[in-house]
Amino acid sequence: MIPQFIEHIGIAVNSLEESIPYYENVLGLKCYAVEEVTDQKVKTAFFKVGQTKIELLEATSPDSPIAKFIEKKGPGVHHMAFAVENLEQQLETIAQKGVQLIDQTPRKGAEGLHIAFLHPKSTLGVLTELCENKSK
Ligand code: ZN
Numbered sequence: 373m374i375p376q377f378i379e380h381i382g383i384a385v386n387s388l389e390e391s392i393p394y395y396e397n398v399l400g401l402k403c404y405a406v407e408e409v410t411d412q413k414v415k416t417a418f419f420k421v422g423q424t425k426i427e428l429l430e431a432t433s434p435d436s437p438i439a440k441f442i443e444k445k446g447p448g449v450h451h452m453a454f455a456v457e458n459l460e461q462q463l464e465t466i467a468q469k470g471v472q473l474i475d476q477t478p479r480k481g482a483e484g485l486h487i488a489f490l491h492p493k494s495t496l497g498v499l500t501e502l503c504e505n506k507s508k
Contacts, residue, residue, distance in 0.1 A: 373462045375454030379485075379503045380418075380425035382451040384438050388417045388430045395419050395426065407482050414438050416482050427453075427482065451489070453501035459486055462502060466490065478504065 385391040388406065395401045401419040408415045413436035417428040429450060431439035441450055456462050459478045467473055472491035481487035484507060490500040 373456060373465060375456055375502075377455050378424045379453040379455040379501075380427045381449065382427045382429055382453065382499075382501070383448065384441050384445075384450040385428050385430055385447050386442065388415055388428055391428050391430075392417055395428070401426070405483070408432065409482050411480070412437065418483070451499035451501050453487070453503050456502045456504055459488060459502055459504035463488055471495070 383391075392403050396403060399419075401421065403417050403419055405418045406415065407418075410432075413431060413433045415430045415432055417430075419426040419428075429438045431437075431442070433439065438450065463473060463476070463478070467476075471494040473488065474491050475488035478486040478488050481501075481503065485503045485505055487501055487503050490502070492499045
């Protein structure tokens with residue numbers, strides 16, 4: 373697998389409302405979308421840095437994976453996402469290489485992307501997401 377580029381970096385925050393001003397006022401980025409992903413019990417806010425996005429993640433429920441992450445580690449970098457082609461096929465190949473998958477098959481993520489997570493136990497501690505933009 374050769375990732376095309378870093379699609380986004382996911383950052384766990386306590387509150388989007390309190391975090392967005394840092395990205396807008398200090399880094400000078402513009403929040404261009406806020407979206408709830410009910411599936412993952414998160415609300416997301418997006419910024420673009422060139423081709424790569426920053427995805428802020430706020431838990432919408434105490435049993436959200438983001439709530440659990442913050443409880444354990446505090447706010448901060450949560451995952452890294454690579455843009456790939458043929459996601460389904462990539463997952464098969466990666467699994468054959470002994471990597472533990474969180475998602476055996478792609479599911480719908482924010483912005484209509486097809487996504488799948490690899491287990492951080494198999495990825496040197498970095499929760500890794502693969503994204504495919506099928507609308508391209
Ligand atoms: Zn993500």
